Amino acid sequence: MTKPDKYTTEKITYLHKWTDHLFSFRTTRNESFTFIPGQFARLGVDKEDGTIVWRPYSIVSADYDEELEFYSIIVPDGEFTQRLKNLNVNDNIYVDKTNYGLLTTDRFEKGKDLWFLSTGTGLAPFISIMYDFTIWEQYDKVILVHCVRNKEELAYQELINGFFTHEYYAEMVKNKLIYVKIITREDNGANLYGRITELLKNNQLEQYVNTNINVLDSRIMICGNPEMVDDTRKILAERGLVISRRGKPGNMAVENYW
Ligand SMILES: Cc1cc2nc3c(=O)[nH]c(=O)nc-3n(C[C@H](O)[C@H](O)[C@H](O)COP(=O)(O)OP(=O)(O)OC[C@H]3O[C@@H](n4cnc5c(N)ncnc54)[C@H](O)[C@@H]3O)c2cc1C
Numbered sequence: 001m002t003k004p005d006k007y008t009t010e011k012i013t014y015l016h017k018w019t020d021h022l023f024s025f026r027t028t029r030n031e032s033f034t035f036i037p038g039q040f041a042r043l044g045v046d047k048e049d050g051t052i053v054w055r056p057y058s059i060v061s062a063d064y065d066e067e068l069e070f071y072s073i074i075v076p077d078g079e080f081t082q083r084l085k086n087l088n089v090n091d092n093i094y095v096d097k098t099n100y101g102l103l104t105t106d107r108f109e110k111g112k113d114l115w116f117l118s119t120g121t122g123l124a125p126f127i128s129i130m131y132d133f134t135i136w137e138q139y140d141k142v143i144l145v146h147c148v149r150n151k152e153e154l155a156y157q158e159l160i161n162g163f164f165t166h167e168y169y170a171e172m173v174k175n176k177l178i179y180v181k182i183i184t185r186e187d188n189g190a191n192l193y194g195r196i197t198e199l200l201k202n203n204q205l206e207q208y209v210n211t212n213i214n215v216l217d218s219r220i221m222i223c224g225n226p227e228m229v230d231d232t233r234k235i236l237a238e239r240g241l242v243i244s245r246r247g248k249p250g251n252m253a254v255e256n257y258w
Contacts, residue, residue, distance in 0.1 A: 001051070002042075002044065002052065002054060002094075002096065006096060006097055006098070007042075007044060007094045007095060007096045007097055008030040008032075008033070008094070008095055008097060009092050009093075009094055010027040010028045010029070010030065010068075010092070010093050010094070010095050011027060011028045011089075011090055011091065011092060011093070012025055012026070012027055012087050012088065012089050012090065012091050012092075012093055013026045013027060013028060013067055013089060014026040014067075014089065015087075015088070015089060018152070018153070018155040019152050019153060020074075021073060021074045022071070022072070022073060022074070022120075022121070022153060022155060023071075023072055023074070023085070024060065024069060024070065024071045024072070024155070025069070025070055025072070025084075025087070026061070026067045026068065026069045026070075027067060027068050027069075027070075027093055027095065028067060028068075029065070029066060029067050029068045029095075030095065030097075032097070033068075033095060033097065033099070034063070034099060035059055035063060035099035036063065036099065036104045036106065037059075037062070037063050037104065037105075037125070037128040037129040037131060037132045038058075038101065038103040038104040038105065038125045038126075038128060038129050038221070038253075039058075039059060039099045039100060039101040039103070039104060039125070040056045040057055040058045040059060040099075040100050040101045040103075040125070040255075041056070041057055041059055041068065041070075041095055041096060041099065041100070042054050042055070042056055042057075042095070042096035042098070042100065043055055043056075043057050043070070043080075043084075043093055043094065043095060043096075044093070044094030044095075044096070045080060045083045045084055045087065045093060045094070046083070046092070047083070052094055053079050053080050053083065054080075054094075054096070055080040055081075056100065056101075057070045057072070057124075058070070058071075058101075058103075058121075058122075058124035058125040058128070058223070058255075059124070059125070059128050060124045060125075060127045060128055060156075061127075061128060061131075062128060062131030062132075063128070063131070063132070064131075065131075068095070070124065071121050071123065071124045071155065071156070072084060072121060073120065073121050101125075101255065102253065102255075103125050103221060103223060103253050103254070103255040104129075104253070105129060105132070105134075105135055105138075105219070105221075107244035107249060107250075107253050108219040108244060108249055108250075108251070108253070109249040111138075111139065111217060111218065111219035111251070112139060112140045112141065112216075112217040112218075113139060113140060113141045113142075113143060113211055113213075113217050113218050113219070114135060114138075114139040114141070114142045114143070114219050114221070115143045115145070115213070115218060115219065115220040115221065116129070116142070116143065116144045116145060116221050116223075117145045117147075117196055117220060117221070117222045117223070117228075117232060118144075118145065118146050118147065118222075118223050118224050119146075119147045119148070119196070119223075119224035119225045119228050120147075120148060120153065120224050120225065120257075121224070121257065122223035122224020122225065122255070122257060123146050123155065123156060123223075123224075124223075125221075125223055125255070126144055126221065126223070127156060127159065127160070129221075130142070130144070130160075130163060130177075133172070136169070136172035136173060136176060137172070139176065139219075140176065141176055141177075141178060141209075141211060142173075142176050142177050142178070143178045143180065143209050143211060144160065144177065144178070144179050144180065145180045145182060145196065145205065146179075146180070146181055146182065147182035147183075147184065147195065147196050147224075147228070148182070148183060148184070149183070149184050149185045149186075150183060150185050150186045150189075151183055151186060151188070151189030151190065154181050154183075154189070154190070157181070160179050161179070163177060164177065178209050178211075180192060180205070180208060180209060182194070182196065182199065191208060192204060192205065192208055195228070196228055196232055197228065197231045197232055197235060200213075200232065200235050200236075201235060213236065213239065213241070214239070214240075215239070215240045215241060215251060218241065218251055219251055219252075220236060220241065220251060220252045220253075221252070221253045221254070222252065222253070222254045222255070223254070223255045223257070224255075224257055225257065226256040226257065226258060229254050229255070229256050230256075233252060233254055236251075236252060
Protein backbone atom coordinates (compact mmCIF):
# COMPACT_ATOMS: atom_id res chain seq x y z
CA MET A 1 0.00 0.00 0.00
CA THR A 2 1.29 3.47 -0.87
CA LYS A 3 0.98 5.87 2.08
CA PRO A 4 -1.02 9.09 1.45
CA ASP A 5 2.04 11.29 2.09
CA LYS A 6 3.85 9.53 -0.80
CA TYR A 7 1.51 10.75 -3.55
CA THR A 8 -0.48 13.78 -4.70
CA THR A 9 -4.05 13.90 -5.96
CA GLU A 10 -4.20 15.33 -9.47
CA LYS A 11 -7.00 15.95 -11.95
CA ILE A 12 -7.46 14.67 -15.48
CA THR A 13 -7.42 17.74 -17.77
CA TYR A 14 -7.62 16.21 -21.26
CA LEU A 15 -8.45 12.92 -22.96
CA HIS A 16 -7.78 11.83 -26.52
CA LYS A 17 -8.88 8.54 -27.99
CA TRP A 18 -6.66 7.12 -30.79
CA THR A 19 -8.42 3.76 -31.27
CA ASP A 20 -10.83 1.65 -29.21
CA HIS A 21 -7.85 0.39 -27.16
CA LEU A 22 -5.41 3.33 -27.17
CA PHE A 23 -5.79 6.76 -25.65
CA SER A 24 -3.79 9.65 -24.21
CA PHE A 25 -4.58 11.78 -21.21
CA ARG A 26 -3.15 14.77 -19.42
CA THR A 27 -3.20 15.55 -15.73
CA THR A 28 -2.40 18.49 -13.52
CA ARG A 29 1.19 18.37 -12.27
CA ASN A 30 2.16 19.12 -8.71
CA GLU A 31 4.82 21.83 -8.83
CA SER A 32 7.13 19.69 -6.70
CA PHE A 33 7.03 16.74 -9.14
CA THR A 34 10.22 16.58 -11.22
CA PHE A 35 11.53 13.95 -13.64
CA ILE A 36 14.19 13.34 -16.26
CA PRO A 37 12.82 12.85 -19.81
CA GLY A 38 12.44 9.09 -20.38
CA GLN A 39 11.39 8.36 -16.81
CA PHE A 40 8.04 7.02 -15.61
CA ALA A 41 5.54 7.99 -12.94
CA ARG A 42 3.47 5.64 -10.80
CA LEU A 43 -0.20 6.40 -11.29
CA GLY A 44 -3.05 5.34 -9.06
CA VAL A 45 -6.80 5.05 -9.59
CA ASP A 46 -9.51 4.36 -7.03
CA LYS A 47 -10.90 0.89 -6.63
CA GLU A 48 -14.46 0.22 -5.55
CA ASP A 49 -13.27 -1.15 -2.18
CA GLY A 50 -11.57 2.14 -1.26
CA THR A 51 -8.02 1.03 -2.09
CA ILE A 52 -5.91 2.36 -4.97
CA VAL A 53 -4.47 0.34 -7.85
CA TRP A 54 -1.04 1.56 -9.03
CA ARG A 55 0.80 1.11 -12.33
CA PRO A 56 3.98 2.57 -13.82
CA TYR A 57 3.47 4.92 -16.77
CA SER A 58 6.10 6.56 -18.96
CA ILE A 59 5.72 10.31 -19.16
CA VAL A 60 5.07 11.63 -22.69
CA SER A 61 5.25 15.34 -21.93
CA ALA A 62 8.29 17.62 -21.72
CA ASP A 63 10.00 18.06 -18.37
CA TYR A 64 9.11 21.78 -18.59
CA ASP A 65 5.40 21.17 -19.31
CA GLU A 66 3.00 22.44 -16.63
CA GLU A 67 0.98 19.24 -16.97
CA LEU A 68 1.83 15.54 -17.33
CA GLU A 69 0.81 13.54 -20.39
CA PHE A 70 0.50 9.76 -20.66
CA TYR A 71 -0.29 7.33 -23.48
CA SER A 72 -2.18 4.19 -22.52
CA ILE A 73 -3.35 0.86 -23.78
CA ILE A 74 -6.70 -0.52 -22.56
CA VAL A 75 -6.17 -4.14 -21.54
CA PRO A 76 -9.30 -6.32 -21.55
CA ASP A 77 -9.80 -7.32 -17.88
CA GLY A 78 -6.82 -5.15 -16.87
CA GLU A 79 -7.16 -4.14 -13.23
CA PHE A 80 -5.83 -0.62 -13.83
CA THR A 81 -6.84 0.24 -17.38
CA GLN A 82 -10.44 -0.98 -17.03
CA ARG A 83 -10.80 1.74 -14.36
CA LEU A 84 -8.60 4.32 -16.06
CA LYS A 85 -10.67 4.18 -19.27
CA ASN A 86 -13.78 5.36 -17.38
CA LEU A 87 -12.18 8.52 -16.01
CA ASN A 88 -13.35 11.87 -17.32
CA VAL A 89 -11.91 15.38 -17.30
CA ASN A 90 -11.82 16.70 -13.69
CA ASP A 91 -11.73 13.20 -12.18
CA ASN A 92 -8.99 12.37 -9.67
CA ILE A 93 -5.85 10.40 -10.45
CA TYR A 94 -2.98 9.86 -8.00
CA VAL A 95 0.66 10.48 -8.87
CA ASP A 96 3.46 9.06 -6.72
CA LYS A 97 5.79 11.88 -5.68
CA THR A 98 8.88 9.91 -6.73
CA ASN A 99 10.18 9.83 -10.31
CA TYR A 100 11.47 6.46 -11.48
CA GLY A 101 13.44 4.82 -14.28
CA LEU A 102 16.76 4.53 -16.04
CA LEU A 103 15.64 5.00 -19.64
CA THR A 104 17.45 8.34 -19.77
CA THR A 105 20.10 9.67 -22.12
CA ASP A 106 22.44 10.62 -19.25
CA ARG A 107 23.38 6.94 -19.15
CA PHE A 108 25.29 7.37 -22.41
CA GLU A 109 28.61 8.93 -23.20
CA LYS A 110 29.61 10.36 -26.58
CA GLY A 111 27.86 8.70 -29.55
CA LYS A 112 26.67 10.25 -32.82
CA ASP A 113 23.34 8.59 -33.48
CA LEU A 114 20.56 8.25 -30.92
CA TRP A 115 18.11 5.48 -31.79
CA PHE A 116 14.66 5.07 -30.21
CA LEU A 117 13.21 1.60 -30.90
CA SER A 118 9.60 1.31 -29.69
CA THR A 119 6.54 -0.87 -30.01
CA GLY A 120 3.00 0.34 -29.23
CA THR A 121 2.79 2.58 -26.16
CA GLY A 122 6.56 2.19 -25.78
CA LEU A 123 6.71 5.33 -27.92
CA ALA A 124 5.78 7.42 -24.85
CA PRO A 125 9.17 8.09 -23.19
CA PHE A 126 10.80 8.97 -26.51
CA ILE A 127 8.44 11.88 -27.09
CA SER A 128 9.45 13.33 -23.74
CA ILE A 129 13.12 12.83 -24.63
CA MET A 130 12.60 14.57 -27.99
CA TYR A 131 11.51 17.69 -26.09
CA ASP A 132 14.91 17.71 -24.38
CA PHE A 133 16.99 20.35 -26.19
CA THR A 134 20.29 18.75 -25.14
CA ILE A 135 19.83 15.67 -27.35
CA TRP A 136 19.62 17.88 -30.43
CA GLU A 137 22.88 19.55 -29.46
CA GLN A 138 24.59 16.29 -28.63
CA TYR A 139 23.66 13.95 -31.50
CA ASP A 140 24.02 14.18 -35.28
CA LYS A 141 20.97 12.00 -35.88
CA VAL A 142 17.96 11.01 -33.80
CA ILE A 143 16.17 8.01 -35.29
CA LEU A 144 12.68 7.40 -33.92
CA VAL A 145 11.30 3.96 -34.81
CA HIS A 146 7.68 3.21 -33.92
CA CYS A 147 6.39 -0.28 -34.66
CA VAL A 148 2.69 -1.16 -34.37
CA ARG A 149 0.27 -3.76 -35.73
CA ASN A 150 -1.78 -1.53 -38.04
CA LYS A 151 -1.74 2.07 -39.21
CA GLU A 152 -4.51 3.22 -36.83
CA GLU A 153 -2.06 2.53 -33.99
CA LEU A 154 0.53 5.00 -35.34
CA ALA A 155 -0.36 7.55 -32.67
CA TYR A 156 1.32 10.95 -32.27
CA GLN A 157 2.29 11.28 -35.96
CA GLU A 158 1.16 14.89 -36.07
CA LEU A 159 3.09 15.81 -32.94
CA ILE A 160 6.24 14.04 -34.16
CA ASN A 161 6.09 15.63 -37.61
CA GLY A 162 5.35 18.92 -35.85
CA PHE A 163 8.92 19.03 -34.55
CA PHE A 164 10.05 19.84 -38.10
CA THR A 165 8.03 23.07 -38.11
CA HIS A 166 7.97 23.86 -34.39
CA GLU A 167 9.07 27.43 -33.63
CA TYR A 168 11.68 26.32 -31.06
CA TYR A 169 12.72 22.91 -32.41
CA ALA A 170 12.58 23.12 -36.22
CA GLU A 171 16.03 24.60 -36.69
CA MET A 172 17.71 21.96 -34.47
CA VAL A 173 15.66 19.03 -35.68
CA LYS A 174 15.53 19.57 -39.45
CA ASN A 175 18.59 17.61 -40.54
CA LYS A 176 18.67 15.26 -37.56
CA LEU A 177 15.31 13.65 -36.91
CA ILE A 178 14.42 10.53 -38.89
CA TYR A 179 10.96 9.15 -38.10
CA VAL A 180 10.37 5.55 -39.17
CA LYS A 181 6.87 4.09 -39.02
CA ILE A 182 6.67 0.31 -39.06
CA ILE A 183 3.58 -1.88 -39.36
CA THR A 184 3.54 -5.62 -38.79
CA ARG A 185 0.06 -6.69 -39.92
CA GLU A 186 -0.67 -4.55 -42.99
CA ASP A 187 1.28 -3.62 -46.06
CA ASN A 188 0.48 0.04 -46.54
CA GLY A 189 0.63 3.28 -44.55
CA ALA A 190 4.15 2.92 -43.14
CA ASN A 191 7.81 3.17 -44.14
CA LEU A 192 8.71 -0.44 -43.40
CA TYR A 193 6.79 -3.66 -42.76
CA GLY A 194 7.62 -6.46 -40.32
CA ARG A 195 9.02 -6.73 -36.82
CA ILE A 196 11.88 -4.55 -35.63
CA THR A 197 13.93 -7.69 -34.96
CA GLU A 198 13.47 -8.96 -38.55
CA LEU A 199 14.26 -5.53 -40.00
CA LEU A 200 17.47 -5.45 -37.97
CA LYS A 201 18.49 -8.95 -38.99
CA ASN A 202 17.94 -8.31 -42.69
CA ASN A 203 19.47 -4.79 -42.47
CA GLN A 204 16.36 -3.13 -43.92
CA LEU A 205 16.07 -0.65 -41.06
CA GLU A 206 19.65 0.55 -41.30
CA GLN A 207 19.39 0.73 -45.09
CA TYR A 208 16.18 2.73 -44.88
CA VAL A 209 17.73 5.36 -42.59
CA ASN A 210 21.11 5.11 -44.29
CA THR A 211 22.79 4.72 -40.92
CA ASN A 212 24.82 1.82 -39.67
CA ILE A 213 24.48 0.55 -36.09
CA ASN A 214 27.88 0.19 -34.46
CA VAL A 215 29.54 0.38 -31.05
CA LEU A 216 31.24 3.71 -31.63
CA ASP A 217 28.39 5.81 -33.02
CA SER A 218 25.12 4.25 -31.87
CA ARG A 219 23.28 4.86 -28.62
CA ILE A 220 20.11 2.81 -28.60
CA MET A 221 17.05 3.05 -26.35
CA ILE A 222 14.50 0.24 -26.56
CA CYS A 223 11.02 0.31 -25.03
CA GLY A 224 7.77 -1.64 -25.14
CA ASN A 225 6.88 -5.28 -25.60
CA PRO A 226 9.34 -7.40 -23.53
CA GLU A 227 9.83 -9.95 -26.30
CA MET A 228 10.88 -7.23 -28.74
CA VAL A 229 13.07 -5.59 -26.09
CA ASP A 230 14.89 -8.83 -25.22
CA ASP A 231 15.26 -10.09 -28.79
CA THR A 232 16.51 -6.72 -30.02
CA ARG A 233 18.96 -6.46 -27.15
CA LYS A 234 20.34 -9.90 -28.06
CA ILE A 235 20.67 -9.08 -31.77
CA LEU A 236 22.57 -5.90 -30.91
CA ALA A 237 24.68 -7.66 -28.26
CA GLU A 238 25.92 -9.97 -31.00
CA ARG A 239 27.26 -6.84 -32.70
CA GLY A 240 29.11 -5.85 -29.53
CA LEU A 241 26.62 -3.36 -28.07
CA VAL A 242 26.14 -3.51 -24.30
CA ILE A 243 23.63 -2.16 -21.81
CA SER A 244 24.69 1.01 -20.00
CA ARG A 245 25.23 0.43 -16.30
CA ARG A 246 25.85 2.84 -13.47
CA GLY A 247 29.49 3.89 -13.72
CA LYS A 248 29.93 1.79 -16.88
CA PRO A 249 28.41 3.58 -19.87
CA GLY A 250 27.41 1.34 -22.78
CA ASN A 251 25.37 1.67 -25.97
CA MET A 252 21.89 0.47 -24.94
CA ALA A 253 19.18 1.35 -22.41
CA VAL A 254 16.00 -0.71 -22.26
CA GLU A 255 12.58 -0.72 -20.60
CA ASN A 256 10.11 -3.61 -20.51
CA TYR A 257 6.43 -2.72 -20.06
CA TRP A 258 5.36 -6.08 -18.63
C1 LIG B 1 8.31 1.08 -16.49
C2 LIG B 1 6.96 0.87 -17.11
C3 LIG B 1 6.37 1.89 -17.84
C4 LIG B 1 5.12 1.68 -18.43
N1 LIG B 1 4.57 2.67 -19.20
C5 LIG B 1 3.40 2.46 -19.83
C6 LIG B 1 2.85 3.45 -20.70
O1 LIG B 1 3.41 4.53 -20.90
N2 LIG B 1 1.66 3.17 -21.31
C7 LIG B 1 1.01 1.98 -21.10
O2 LIG B 1 -0.06 1.77 -21.68
N3 LIG B 1 1.51 1.03 -20.30
C8 LIG B 1 2.67 1.25 -19.65
N4 LIG B 1 3.17 0.29 -18.83
C9 LIG B 1 2.31 -0.86 -18.52
C10 LIG B 1 1.34 -0.44 -17.42
O3 LIG B 1 2.03 -0.27 -16.21
C11 LIG B 1 0.21 -1.45 -17.19
O4 LIG B 1 0.68 -2.76 -17.25
C12 LIG B 1 -0.89 -1.30 -18.21
O5 LIG B 1 -1.48 -0.04 -18.02
C13 LIG B 1 -1.99 -2.34 -18.03
O6 LIG B 1 -2.47 -2.31 -16.69
P1 LIG B 1 -3.66 -3.28 -16.29
O7 LIG B 1 -3.73 -3.35 -14.80
O8 LIG B 1 -4.90 -2.87 -16.99
O9 LIG B 1 -3.21 -4.70 -16.82
P2 LIG B 1 -1.94 -5.53 -16.25
O10 LIG B 1 -2.48 -6.58 -15.35
O11 LIG B 1 -0.90 -4.60 -15.69
O12 LIG B 1 -1.39 -6.15 -17.59
C14 LIG B 1 -2.05 -7.26 -18.20
C15 LIG B 1 -1.36 -7.64 -19.48
O13 LIG B 1 -1.60 -6.64 -20.45
C16 LIG B 1 -0.52 -6.55 -21.36
N5 LIG B 1 -0.01 -5.15 -21.35
C17 LIG B 1 0.28 -4.39 -20.27
N6 LIG B 1 0.70 -3.16 -20.65
C18 LIG B 1 0.68 -3.14 -21.98
C19 LIG B 1 0.99 -2.17 -22.95
N7 LIG B 1 1.41 -0.94 -22.60
N8 LIG B 1 0.88 -2.49 -24.26
C20 LIG B 1 0.44 -3.72 -24.62
N9 LIG B 1 0.12 -4.70 -23.75
C21 LIG B 1 0.23 -4.42 -22.44
C22 LIG B 1 0.52 -7.57 -20.87
O14 LIG B 1 0.33 -8.78 -21.57
C23 LIG B 1 0.17 -7.73 -19.43
O15 LIG B 1 0.60 -8.96 -18.91
C24 LIG B 1 4.43 0.46 -18.25
C25 LIG B 1 5.02 -0.55 -17.48
C26 LIG B 1 6.28 -0.37 -16.93
C27 LIG B 1 6.90 -1.49 -16.14
